[in-house]
Amino acid sequence: EKAAPKMKEALEELTKAKEAAKTEVAKEKAKSDDVAKREKAADELAKAAEMQKEVAQKLDKAKQEGAMDALKSKDVAKNLAKDVQKAMAETEKAAKNAMGDAKEATDEAVKDQKDSEKALQNNDLAKAAEAAADAAEKLDMAAKDAAEMVKADKQDKAVAQAKEEMKQADVSEAARRVAQALDKNKEAEKATANAKEKLGEGKAEMDLAKKQGDLAKQLDNAKDKNPEAAEAAADAAKALAKGDVNKAIEAQKAALEGLNDSPEKGAKEMANEQKALLEATQELAKAQDAGNMAKDAAMQAEALVPDNLKGDLKAAEALLEKGAEAAAKGNIQEAAAKQAEATKSLEKALEMLNELAKALDVPMGVPGETALAKADGKSDQKADPSDAKAEPKDSPMPNSKQAETKGDGDRKPDGTEEAALAKLLELQANGGFLKLPEKEREALLQSLGANLPPEYSAMIQKYYRDLADKQKTSKAPLPSSR
Structure with a gap:
């Protein structure tokens, strides 16, 4: 019973919200009607401008030919008058739908048309031609103004649609995911740079698969052969060539262990080389993992945005995939190049999303302040249970275009x-x-x-x-x- 007044107040507020929504519907309909009216005006003004241009050309031609005698001919005068009247009728029809600057220019054109008609009736061909030309110029201007208004309407509609879609999809989450992708790609870039450093100055130009293969041949051709180490080194080279970086690391460890245990001359130098290759490969494994996580985050962001905003994200995803593949195969230069390109695409996408987030007055994505979704779906950031708006930030994201169920007929309250x-x-x-x-x-x-x-x-x-x-x-x- 104590809650009854609160319930009544809440229901009254709900009714107000529904009425406000109905008012908004009416406003949207009026806006839609104006858009349709401007589109119609643009078509009609384009037609009127073309007709008036033809009339002006005919009158100018008659003036150039000095057709005063021809004007005395009832047939010629009648035909010219008919053309003028048709153009005037088309312009008056267009004027009913014209708005803004287009309306103003159309009204001025109507005055010139009337002056042209009057001059023609008085057999003043020069004045009739001049007024007709003025009308044609103003109608052309009106048609262009109307076309610009239609263009602006289409742009407004596209922006509004994108904003509405982004509201539904949650632009904040999309921006956050892109920021995550950037963070992870930066990790991949750092790991790739570390791999280059492990190999030493000037040695990173060769890919790891080739260098590992060269070491395997060196071991196989050694005077004091170490068959186990040579075989393991060869297996590592094959695994790298196939992009199986984890298998390569295991084989490299086996080769290194065999070399460390070998008392043979020259084994120490080859062990040092194998160790450098192992450490470089381990860094590239990190780069591959980070690149794949960056791609996953970019794909999650892509699922949240409308089609016209997916371009940079798709480009980044392709580059991240190629960068991860290059890292898995031990190609340091290729991996670094693709990672750098991916960073540019992700930064461009994040800038675009943050601009939209700013326009919608929602939180933006900031690199370095996000925790990427883990493979098990758990977050690094724990939500405060006291926060009413806290949600699991790293849960799988829903598709923004979910199906809506709509019923037919009158829907009545059922209690x-x-x-x-x-x-x-x-x-x-x-x-x-x-x-x-x-x-x-x-x-x-x-x-x-x-x-x-x-x-x-x-x-x-x-x-x-x-x-x-x-x-x-x-x-x-x-x-x-x-």
């Missing part, structure tokens, strides 16, 4: 809305709502906002969050779910 709201308020007050699986959150919101268009779910979702914040601030008793 479940009050219960759903009570459950929502309780979950939000104790920080449980945003920790629910996404499908459960969506189902709960759907039960409360079923009569609203899907595109306004974000608005209602914000209302729910604000309501929960208000609930926590007032520390009011939770509505009973019984």
